[in-house]
Amino acid sequence: MSEPNPYWWAYTLRRAHRREHDGTLRTVLTGLIPLAVAAVLVPVVRPVFLGFLDEGSQALAPGLQGIVLRLGLLIVAVTALDVYAALIRSDERAILDLHPVDPEQVSRYLMGRTERERRWIPAAVAILLLPVAIEASVVGYTFSVIALAAVATMSFRASALMHLGAVGLAESEWAAPFLDLLRGSNPRAQAAFIYAPGAVLAATAGAVWLASLGVQFSLSNAPLGMVLVILPVLIGGLASHYVGRVSQRSWFRASPILADIDARYSALEQEDDGLRVYLEFTLRWLPERLALYVEKDLRHGWRLRRTGVTLAWAVGVLSALAGWSGSESAPVTSMVVGVLGVFALALNGVLMESDQPAFLREWLSVDKSAAMAARGIAVFGWLQAAVWLPLPVIWLRHGFLPAATSTGIVFACSIVAAVLVALCSRRPRWGLWVYLPVVAGIAGVVVTATRLGGAL
Amino acid sequence: MSAAIVFEGVRKTYGRVVAVDRVDVSIDAGAFVGLIGHNGAGKSTSLKMLMGTLLPTEGRVTVCGIDVSDNPRDARAVMGAVPEEPAVYEYLTGREFLEFVAKVRGCEGVIPALEQVGMLGDSDRLTREYSQGMRRKIALAAALLGDPKVIVLDEALNGLDPPSAARIKGVLRERVDDGATVLLSTHVIDTVERVADRVIMLAHGRVVADEVVAELAEGGLERLFLERLEATRDAR
Missing domain, CATH: 3.40.50.300 (P-loop containing nucleotide triphosphate hydrolases)
Known part of the structure; x- marks a missing residue:
């Protein structure tokens, strides 16, 4: 009989201790947050993304196919980044690198841990798509949820395989000329990692498309439909089979490669540049009393929540893409993406309070009002990429007024989000519980009012 | 030699x-x-x-x-190693962390290792409650496991x-x-x-x-x- 995976054993123990430490109620409530967010988003998502439900039964099958395809690609994109953070840039490497770990067991554990911690994704999708079951078709809903769960299952495994493969690619002689073409000013090895999530998306897009077609076929009782719906699971199984083999070399090689990449980045930067963080240039326009705290928060956010901070650019791009469509509703869709994105990203500002080292709070004489305002200013700054990127796109495609209105609404939401974050930042324990329902309510009101009022 | x-x-x-x-x-x-x-x-x-x-x-x-x-x-x-800034799992006790390392290294001897670094008495506390010195001692004990x-x-x-x-x-x-x-x-x-x-x-x-x-x-x-x-x- 094979030995149980020791990494899972330790993880299970850690979770149990964490639950004892945080209390069962808090653990359960924290786990329910994504589902609660999904639930409050349903009224917002329904009119914008599930509009085909109003267009009769003929529109149902293609409508579901489209939404499953889009959600599936989104799931792949998110999980690909997640698996990269867990498997390649793993926070556990500092511990595991000292020991003769079994690379296959470690890789499977980290892949499984990520999947476990993201098991809310299929559940949240099931909640977001509930209007389909209620208003149109339980069968269509069920197949859509199964297809998206299958896509998630595939994505974790395919991402693990591709990221581990990227380690080999980063070192390979034959890939060097290609990586040099792609890398820009990054170290060569980094190019392999930068493009790996895109490669995951490209490699699995076909399976996601087939699964979405499977949903469409299933509605017409075509037997091929069910096969296509679960096809991603089969592809995931195949990818999982090769994870063990690829991990044998890649797990160990990843640490020194990453160390080299980080060191090269440091060597590339001037000493002063190494200390600078995103948006630090804005400090020169702030009064000294505020600048100190804003600088602290900009550094805190950039160093500990960089993904959340830079995602504002991704939301901006997504919103601009939504605005590029020739459809009349494109400015509204872009605005909805922007509003939801802005409120979701601002959550970083609330969560930063939990990263704050306790000694800082105890040792520094904190100017409370300045600290509060600073948090709001930092968050406001981070959100602007999501606000302004779609403006020229919508202007070009739909004219100035829709562009200005859409951007104005998202900009106003970024101010509201920043103010809310500032108010909630002083209540680390309950800030989250105040912030989430309030912004969900505001987002719902803004989106519904905009649609009903035909503001765009 | x-x-x-x-x-x-x-x-x-x-x-x-x-x-x-x-x-x-x-x-x-x-x-x-x-x-x-x-x-x-x-x-x-x-x-x-x-x-x-x-x-x-x-x-x-x-x-x-x-x-x-x-x-x-x-x-x-x-090889047993202790880096400049040793990392441990914060939500494991010192003893559990060493048990984990022993499983990974395929060895035993957690208790003697804890005794050697003088951490047996504190081994049932979570490492997140440890001082920097105590964490270092646990890391040292981990490095000694498996001779x-x-x-x-x-x-x-x-x-x-x-x-x-x-x-x-x-x-x-x-x-x-x-x-x-x-x-x-x-x-x-x-x-x-x-x-x-x-x-x-x-x-x-x-x-x-x-x-x-x-x-x-x-x-x-x-x-x-x-x-x-x-x-x-x-x-x-």
């Missing part, structure tokens, strides 16, 4: 920055060696290459004849209270007497003088001295360190 640790023409560069420059060192099995040097001398870089978390730009590093770059798993199996042939310690005695430091020095000396090899990097010259048999001095990435400690006069190590450092500066 066979070599436990060998650096063979090892060079590590980051672009134009040379962190370690053509280091050739061979350490026999059963030796207690101190590695000293100024900040940025290349001590941690050298130890990271020994632990396999950095790859040499040129040359190779072997542990008990195993090439660390080519066979990192086999190399880690014969590794080579023990690598990067500033591992820093932050320990004097009785704990003395106890651990004693444990390390016992391991050396049993045939293990210890490579201890430190800023504290006094520590090297007291426990090490041999001292290797790095300055600006190069080995500038390699001496038998017993052959140095009292206080001689500090004098030698300052002289060599000065000479290296002048040469640059």
